[in-house]
Amino acid sequence: MLDSTATPLKTLLRRRKPGYSLEAPFYTSPEIFAADMDVIFGHHWLFVGVDPDIPEPGDAMTLNIGKASIFLVRDDDGEVRAFHNVCRHRGAPIVHDYKTTVGNLVCRYHSWTYGLDGKLLAASHMGEDFDASCHGLKPVHVRSLEGLLFVCLADEPPEDFEVMAAKMAPYLAPHDLKNAKVAFEKDIIEPGNWKLTMENNRECYHCAGNHPELTVPLFAYGFGFAPEELDEHERKEAEDYDKLLKASHREWESCGFPSTLMEHLDDMATGFRTERLPLAGDGESHTNDTKAACKKLLGRINDPKHGALHFWTQPNSWHHFMSDHAVVFSVLPLDAERSLLRTKWLVHKDAVEGVDYTIENLTGVWDATNDQDSELVGYCQDGARSPAYEPGPYSPHTEMLVDKFCNWYVNRMTAHLGR
Template sequence: MAKDSVVSVRELIARRKPGFSLEAPFYTSPEIFRMDMEAIFGRHWIYVGVEPDVAEEGDAMVVNIGNSSVIIVRDDEGAVRAYHNVCRHRGARMIPEGKTIIGNIVCPYHSWTYGLDGGLKFAEHMTPDFDRGCHGLKPVHLRSVGGLLFICLAEDAPDDIDAMAEIMEPYLAPHDIRNTRVAHQADLIENGNWKLVMENNRECYHCGPNHPELTIPLFAYGFGFAPESLDEEGRREAERYNQLSESSRAKWEAAGLPSREVEHLSDRVTGFRTERLPIDRAGESQTMDTRAACRIPLGTIGDMAAGGLSFWTQPNSWHHFMGDHIVTFSAIPIDEGHTLVRTRWLVNKDAVEGVDYDLTRLTEVWNATNQQDADLVAIGQQGAMDPAYEPGPYSPHTEGLVEKFVNWYLDRLSHNVK
């Protein structure tokens, strides 16, 4: 990096060749990582969880993003709120990361006590003229989109999340996230930059040789392919996928399940994409036998063979909604070479483990796939650190969504590099 890192980053952005991967510093530089945390994760809507994470009054969840720590809590009136996890006395962090149940928010340092509405209720040994009303917790922007929780750390949050919610809530409503529960959560530290994690997620070029479990239910053709590169069997499979997609989409739409593709990954501040995709064989779920993992359907889903609604958001999430369960993913940067990938599996709130579903069967496809992806991200990071690395060309057929992610990232970074 040059002495003037801002000029250096601007030069890197300006000389990026369309259709090629980023230069190595975007994946390896601590300076660029700090810019990412400020310009991307500090100013955009970040997916952090689901309403069932804080299902009842007093349920709380703490999420750390870089140096920021955020308390998400359901208050006494049933509303979900978010606050900076910083005491207004001397700044102590009050609640450790993870989930808990609280009646009040109490700082362990000097016992300043806050209600679930964020107001300061108790502060011993202060002067008679001390105004508790001026020392409530600092709020964090929070938005539930159909039960998916997004926060924004900026003072002014991007308002186009309203447009995303208007489009997405009809897609999400049949799966009724608010009436699910978290059956399992898995945290995986991937040895790679957060952008490599997201790039890997945005394509299925790598799926065939690397994801034997995932490619049982999921068609790699749904993410693009080059017809001229397919052999006769591949062409037959691609045609089968196209026919299944058309017939399934018509059936789903008739049943009240929005399915058509909506794509705004690179033309909006709050970028997103959604589409309901067919599941192979039985067509019910992303399981090893493609049949439902949970016998109790979600929401208003009448036919378990409802395919898989995919939903991607910039900069850090992807989700799969099926008739029997939901899998959601968030990527949270740790440093320039490490990323936390947090996966949740949701089932109907009335489903009982061991009776209505088997946890191993519910989670085995994505547990295997997550580890495979982590291994791929790790070798990508190792390559980016090699002096021989130089940007390589994306496949226009299978890596178009990677290009859109990179374009979105560079545009947002350039808007926020002073």
């Protein structure tokens, strides 16, 4: 709860006005941030990486989710496992590097040794009565959805992940991320609350004036518009886009690429949205010239003009899958007013840098967009601190998905905390 001088969190949740942004404490309060980490990041499925982050047995990757340090490791059978990064002896971390390769998992402090399945294999000087079977590493729930890795810290994670996975697998499978590689990744610290980072992503109202690189391959009409504000020429363009979208969906689905809109952003615990959209210009990829960034296409795709599939998940990710590469994003809160945005660019595992792709061309659009968005998030964080701030109305034409993110957040917090 908030301190005695502040409005209680339950009261703020109850009085949230649909169609409006959240009240300032949701973006600034350390107490609400702590509740977010408990309820949202402690009890829901979180996107944290991709199968190619740990492609071989013994490969491991660490990350922090609030106060929880965890690591993912591929075991000898090729399965991905996740554990709390805490030795069962005195609590020292087992894995210290962001990415590494191990044989067994050995604590640096007293050499307690664990297998890749988390079982304690060796612990010297512990006496005859010591039962090693009771001191294995504490597991974390982990799932791979066609190469996208999700974890949940709760003892009992939301069961509807399997519903999402069943619906999304046919959309993602053609891109075959398990046979891709991470060509480049980059972390930036956004100067804003994690919800502001997610809200900014959930709309393109701001795109035309702030993202010159991103908007090159995008159709303006793919992100909402106000029909009553269009002149005759613009109305014709919108109608043409609608026809193109429907024709593209028919063509792509006839080739085995599910494409039509599927949206469950605020009616599931594991909220998500997906749709495959056509690209403007030469229409091949998210690049400055809209041409494919990599000569080797992903998976079983044989035509670079299969559009761009987007996939969003609540509470912390968005992704773009093109014919030639994929870009995946995760948001991990650091404190009430800072968030880690981690972006990874993936290409076919056999693609050769300098021959099939260049890092500059591959990353140019989203690297610039991330920096621009980070600045915008900072502006909103500055505004939320002002005593003049009050919740403002969302555009019903271009910010409806921001509203759904806030609906999801309020509903999940309320369900956990009770009214």
